[in-house]
Amino acid sequence: MAVPVETRRPASPSRPPEGSRWTRDVIETKVFGVLRWVVIVGLVLVTLFPFYYMFILSLRPLDSLLRDPGSLAIPFGELDWSSYRNIMTPQEDGGQGFLRFMGNSAMVALGTVLISLLVAIPGSYAISRLNFFGRRQISALFLAVYLFPSILLAIPLFTFFTRLGLRGQLVALLIVYVAQVIPVTIYMLRNYFDTIPTSLEEAAALDGCSRLGVLRRISLPLAMPAIISNGLFVFMIAWNEFLFALLFLVNTRSNWTVSLGLSQLAGSIEVPTTVLMAGSVILTLPIIIIFFAAERLLTEGLTAGAEKG
Amino acid sequence: MSSVKKDVPAGPAASAAGPRGRRMLSPMAREEQRAGLTLLSPTLVLVLVMVVLPILWTLLLAFQRVRILNIRAAGIFGPYTVANFDSVFSSSFFTSLGTTLAYSIFGTAGAIILGLIAALALRKPFKGRTLIRASMLIPYVSPIVAVTFTWTTMLDPQFGLINYWGKQLLGWEESIPFLSERAREVSFLGLNFEIPTALIAVIVFEMWRSFPFAFLFLTARINAIPDSLEEAARVDGATPIQRFVHIILPQLLPTIAMLSVLRFIWTFNSFDDIYLLTGGGGGTEVVAVTVFNFLTARGDIGAASAQALVLAVILGLMVGIYIKFFGKKEEVS
Numbered sequence: 001m002a003v004p005v006e007t008r009r010p011a012s013p014s015r016p017p018e019g020s021r022w023t024r025d026v027i028e029t030k031v032f033g034v035l036r037w038v039v040i041v042g043l044v045l046v047t048l049f050p051f052y053y054m055f056i057l058s059l060r061p062l063d064s065l066l067r068d069p070g071s072l073a074i075p076f077g078e079l080d081w082s083s084y085r086n087i088m089t090p091q092e093d094g095g096q097g098f099l100r101f102m103g104n105s106a107m108v109a110l111g112t113v114l115i116s117l118l119v120a121i122p123g124s125y126a127i128s129r130l131n132f133f134g135r136r137q138i139s140a141l142f143l144a145v146y147l148f149p150s151i152l153l154a155i156p157l158f159t160f161f162t163r164l165g166l167r168g169q170l171v172a173l174l175i176v177y178v179a180q181v182i183p184v185t186i187y188m189l190r191n192y193f194d195t196i197p198t199s200l201e202e203a204a205a206l207d208g209c210s211r212l213g214v215l216r217r218i219s220l221p222l223a224m225p226a227i228i229s230n231g232l233f234v235f236m237i238a239w240n241e242f243l244f245a246l247l248f249l250v251n252t253r254s255n256w257t258v259s260l261g262l263s264q265l266a267g268s269i270e271v272p273t274t275v276l277m278a279g280s281v282i283l284t285l286p287i288i289i290i291f292f293a294a295e296r297l298l299t300e301g302l303t304a305g306a307e308k309g
Numbered sequence: 310m311s312s313v314k315k316d317v318p319a320g321p322a323a324s325a326a327g328p329r330g331r332r333m334l335s336p337m338a339r340e341e342q343r344a345g346l347t348l349l350s351p352t353l354v355l356v357l358v359m360v361v362l363p364i365l366w367t368l369l370l371a372f373q374r375v376r377i378l379n380i381r382a383a384g385i386f387g388p389y390t391v392a393n394f395d396s397v398f399s400s401s402f403f404t405s406l407g408t409t410l411a412y413s414i415f416g417t418a419g420a421i422i423l424g425l426i427a428a429l430a431l432r433k434p435f436k437g438r439t440l441i442r443a444s445m446l447i448p449y450v451s452p453i454v455a456v457t458f459t460w461t462t463m464l465d466p467q468f469g470l471i472n473y474w475g476k477q478l479l480g481w482e483e484s485i486p487f488l489s490e491r492a493r494e495v496s497f498l499g500l501n502f503e504i505p506t507a508l509i510a511v512i513v514f515e516m517w518r519s520f521p522f523a524f525l526f527l528t529a530r531i532n533a534i535p536d537s538l539e540e541a542a543r544v545d546g547a548t549p550i551q552r553f554v555h556i557i558l559p560q561l562l563p564t565i566a567m568l569s570v571l572r573f574i575w576t577f578n579s580f581d582d583i584y585l586l587t588g589g590g591g592g593t594e595v596v597a598v599t600v601f602n603f604l605t606a607r608g609d610i611g612a613a614s615a616q617a618l619v620l621a622v623i624l625g626l627m628v629g630i631y632i633k634f635f636g637k638k639e640e641v642s
Contacts, residue, residue: 025548034550039430042440046517047448053470054459070473094478123352131338132345140352147571149578149599149624152617156363156370159610166524177361182352211344240452242581247605259454263585266458273462280455289451295443 058083058277065274076185083278091253096271100254101261108257109238110172112177113231120185121176121227125215127186128193131200139190144184150180150243158247175245181234188233193219194262223305225229232294236287258283324375357501370614377608393615402616404601406623409595411508412583416515421568424523425561426619428531429553442528449521459586460514491592507591511583515576523568530564531557566635570628577624596620 002019056072057065061080065070089095165249195220204218207210220227229243245260257266265271286298334342346353372389396402431442448456463470466484475481484492490506536559542552580597583589588600596616605615 025546028549036430036433041427041439043427043430043445047445048455050459050463051447051451053463054455057462066324066468069468069470070477072470085355100642119351119355122348126345126348130341130345132342138349142356143363145356147574147615148360148364149597149621151580151600152367152621153360153363155600155604155610155614155617156366157359158382159370159583160363162367162377164310175359179355186352236450241455241563242452242454242585243601259452263454263460266454266461273468274460277462280458283452283455287451288413288447291447291488292443 005162017143051200051284054280055278057274058281060274062272062274071086080274082280083272083275086275087093087282088276096261096265096275096279097253098261098282099257101258104170104255104283105257108174108177109235111174112181112238113234115174115178116185116234117227117231120182120189121220121223123182124186124189125193125219128190129198129219142186146183146187154243154247157244161248167253170249173248173257175242176248177238177241180241180244181237184237185230185234188230189226190224192223198220204255204294229294232290236290239287319361323532367614367618370610371618372615373611373612375610377610380610389471393611394619396603396609396612397615397619402596402619405594405596407506409577409597409620412512412515412593412595413573415512416519416576417569419512420519420572421515421523421565423520424525424568425527425565427520427524428527429557431528432531439545445524446521448518453518453581454585454608456518457514457582461586463489464510488587490589505592507587507593511586513581514586515582518541518582519576520571526564527561530561534560570631572623574628578620 056074059074059079059081061082062076064078078184085095087096087098089097090100091097111208126132127139132302158167161172164172164261166172199306201218203216204214232287240259241257242263245257246263249257249260250264258279262276262283265279266276349383371393372391373387374390374392375387377536378570427445431438431445434534462468464487466472466486469484471487472481472484475485476483488507493506494502495502495504513600538560539552541557542556547555578597580601581593583595584601585592587593589595589602597620600613600620602617603609
């Protein structure tokens with residue numbers, strides 16, 4: 001309580017007017033006004049610099065990197081796309097076969113998105129809309145799953161799929177991914193369903209629509225923005241995943257995902273760093289594109305005018 | 310599949326409500342029960358089979374002598390033993406537990422502080438703020454393998470950028486092997502310190518990687534604070550620091566508490582970051598990496614299960630204690 005008094009004192013009329021220009025308030029406001037921009041510029045540099053570094057290294061020949069490790073300019077004179085050619089060429093033709101890895105990653109990620117949405121849409125609708133026994137317990141179970149150490153889960157799944165002889169298969173990875181993302185998917189979709197007014201559904205039910213009909217014709221179209229952004233989110237998780245891919249697929253090179261391929265090749269000395277940087281760009285680019293697309297989608301509200309229509 | 314679908318709704322509803330409770334439910338409510346559990350059953354089956362049962366199985370595995378080599382011979386109700394826990398109560402496990410704690414505490418605190426600074430700096434609107442806000446999230450969403458590879462290259466002793474600049478601009482006499490050096494003598498103001506180089510490097514990486522998460526949540530919370538509160542404080546003559554300490558910060562505390570728990574749990578369990586950056590070398594071996602090595606390099610499923618189980622129990626205890634002591638504050642959020 002003594003604090004405001006303290007700050008007002010310099011501004012009191014007994015002081016000369018020049019003194020009031022340098023109150024604590026004015027000084028702090030000025031300092032933070034400058035500091036704010038310093039912080040913003042610093043943060044932008046720190047967050048984005050590694051990606052810039054990744055990108056320019058992917059365009060430089062290896063000997064240029066070894067000659068001049070500190071250079072940060074985009075090498076317009078010696079733009080070298082051979083790293084990208086090398087990383088994408090199949091292994092049989094002397095490349096690293098990332099095209100195949102991308103195919104594997106895309107297949108697993110898209111499969112995860114499709115199956116998890118197929119399973120989670122009715123599930124989240126039920127949790128949001130229908131009153132049934134055990135609803136709250138099930139929500140708690142899902143939250144617990146989300147916070148569980150994945151390394152603990154990895155052991156039994158590793159053992160299980162090894163015993164089945166399915167460990168090197170992409171299908172095994174797909175099933176594990178679906179189980180991993182389902183709790184998040186349900187949570188996100190449920191939150192969205194909660195925001196959709198029930199009156200529309202009730203109107204449809206009164207008009208003689210069955211429960212599944214209501215879900216398909218009313219709730220699903222209304223929840224589309226959430227479903228799409230959720231699908232993109234799941235795609236990102238599956239595309240980025242590393243631990244299970246490493247545990248399951250490491251011995252079958254033809255089934256490697258991009259993440260696994262990059263991490264395995266980074267350990268060997270035969271593949272030049274610049275080529276692997278091209279691989280990093282290829283691995284990161286889809287995620288950044290999707291991220292900026294999803295950003296916009298997330299902010300789009302479809303429910304705003306639904307009640308009026 | 311279809312038999313499961315039918316069984317699941319009948320089971321809990323019948324056992325819970327009983328014959329008397331059943332009569333009390335209206336036909337519509339009963340229909341709703343059935344519809345709810347039917348719609349949820351695929352999810353439930355999947356989570357039970359792929360998550361809950363495996364976790365329970367880990368409990369059994371931890372008390373069995375199972376190795377990759379004899380995996381086919383091992384039964385579910387095999388001979389039980391506590392021998393696997395010998396590996397848990399060895400000195401190396403306690404070392405990695407300590408490393409895990411240091412990594413998660415400093416990583417969590419650093420990420421939240423950095424996120425808070427970012428949220429405050431980007432509070433007032435300016436041209437291009439939306440774009441900058443979105444870019445702040447890129448480290449968090451990017452593939453972990455790609456960013457760790459970029460960082461290992463940046464920190465490389467031979468052709469890494471940081472060491473090059475350090476030698477050129479800061480006058481370092483030799484390259485610092487950031488990701489493999491266990492400890493380094495540093496003298497500062499005449500005092501000599503020994504700092505754990507590699508551990509600090511992975512903590513800094515963790516801060517860089519996960520501050521966007523804290524930034525996102527804190528920004529959302531700050532935006533929800535009504536302007537009138539701060540306006541009133543400003544009229545009363547509160548300076549920017551005072552307004553932050555007395556108005557903004559108290560509003561953010563529940564969010565910070567929630568973030569601390571979440572980030573601590575995730576960092577405590579994390580495997581990818583350290584495995585990819587250092588492989589567990591240079592004094593950075595966290596428990597998750599130890600477990601992984603037991604599982605793959607030694608093929609000792611039993612010991613790996615025992616360690617993972619102890620990790621989960623310790624985590625559960627810590628989170629439980631935290632919620633018991635700070636739980637009331639959290640309910641506010």
